Amino acid sequence: MGESFPMTGGDGPHSYTKNSSLQRAAAASAKSMLTSGILENLVVEHSSKMFAVADLGCSTGPNTFIAMDNMIEAVTQKCEIKGYCSLPEFQVYFNDHVSNDFNILFANLPPDRKYFAFGVPGSFHGGLFPKASLNIIYSAFALHWLSRAPQELGDVNSPACNKGRIYYSNAPHEVGQAYSLQFAKDMESFLAARAEELAPGGLMIILMPGRPDGTLPSQNSLGPFIKPLESCLTDMVDEEIIRNHEIDSFNMPLYSPSMEELRKLIEKNGCFGIARLETLPPMSVPLPSVEACRSGFESILRKHFRSEIIEQLFERYPAKIAGKPPIKASDGFTIGLFVILKRNI
């Protein structure tokens, strides 16, 4: 089932809870697309007594709570437009890896929520729910996490060997290709599982980082975001604090597909029709602060590198981002993709 790299839990300074404003801003910019997408495409029956929404890869909040409120608001609006005199009872299923900090997620649940709240531990690359049990499946900034980094990246005999780097930006074409293949496998297992779980008339809504059509993987990626971290690690290799083989065998399991690539994978799977496949409004974003970097990557770094280098690594980090301007798509950064899928009958 691949590996699990949770966002940092708790509510301390390095927690995802305190360091997810970028994801929040991107989701906020998608709100009107989400609302109109639901109003246009969702089929909701007069007789529906329950309405189940799942957030796959929800982390610890608060972003997921904002998204779920937006979703329920849009479904409510749809029911009102249809003239239904009563609303269904909403159920929200919050999913993430078993190692996600569900205790913090639950402690942060909005007390005035208009839904029954459930936690669902497990990888979304496998089945998580009974057949046809979900009316909306939502996933925001989670599908770019691969189930694992492609194994050939660490194989010195492979043309996809990613020596001295931790990512595919600035890497030979074969490295990006290996990432792309792993994404295709993960997306297929994701779509196959969701096709079982989505109820008739329901929607799957995906927000994720991607790249413009006609670009190579290395041209627009999360690379600019990861570069300061990579640079700290390579400095530590030069200073012989980290051994060569340690960095050679470490690769960030993140990938940003092009719209075309995503479209082909959805068509190949064959269970879903594409109702929308659009880009989010362009954003310029600051390089991640040391807190944000720890929130996203400390768990995966600790798993691979010796614990004793972690504090040193993050001590070096602030100098790498000091004074650097925000990044945007023209710097080789990702663009935001917005997808709405319907189940083919």
Next chain:
Amino acid sequence: MGESFPMTGGDGPHSYTKNSSLQRAAAASAKSMLTSGILENLVVEHSSKMFAVADLGCSTGPNTFIAMDNMIEAVTQKCEIKGYCSLPEFQVYFNDHVSNDFNILFANLPPDRKYFAFGVPGSFHGGLFPKASLNIIYSAFALHWLSRAPQELGDVNSPACNKGRIYYSNAPHEVGQAYSLQFAKDMESFLAARAEELAPGGLMIILMPGRPDGTLPSQNSLGPFIKPLESCLTDMVDEEIIRNHEIDSFNMPLYSPSMEELRKLIEKNGCFGIARLETLPPMSVPLPSVEACRSGFESILRKHFRSEIIEQLFERYPAKIAGKPPIKASDGFTIGLFVILKRNI
């Protein structure tokens, strides 16, 4: 909504996970009653595609996993007896207070489970699920926890003032009465919420400590179980380590109803018919070890007393139980109650 006193989380020596063998033994002795109760009373339709079970007050496992397996085995047996060619997909909802350690619960989920697993944070004295969404509601050794200790126990002007004690065994009749009234209120809110949630044909199965009919609250209670702890606390009052008002205002929010009392509350609520109301086979149980005592009561003690007395308290505890024989109903300990309820239509 009352207060929340979770069992001690984690998987350390004082955790509920490592100190719940008594509850496990009691539930094991109820297994055949549970199986026959399900076979006789559950209505399961050929057309049912999903089957939802909830465990209310599940704590962190492993007891809940054993109980859920037993339950699913019995429902499967029922489907086979009925000659159904396919089984429904099972969903298990694990409920406990928001402060329960759901991270440990999720980490301990059996990998070979035959159900989709969900966590449900919140008090079972309120609504937790949509209408008619559960086929079996199970609760084992959780309903004896009151939502709060009755407030008059701490009121020096009340005849129910429980000065110098932390429980109602050996207390004036009025103290037991105050506990009984609080239990009646809690049971009513519990039953009202469950009446909404139970699906037609479904069952509610309750295991809880109680007492024989015709006895007063103080005659059979969890008192013998709590006495060594109370004795440590009163020693510490005598030694002026704990102030009088600290112990006077602390009362364990636990109550064991008689079968008659429980029957009347269920009848007064009016939403359920009693399919079974029986006693579990008598057990003789050892006094709780210091680890077991911490697992159940450390959280509530820490909430009331100053942190600095907690370690001292538990250091004194082993001497209080050393050499003491196991306790049984004839020592004034509770008996186990087993209840199966059906929704009145």
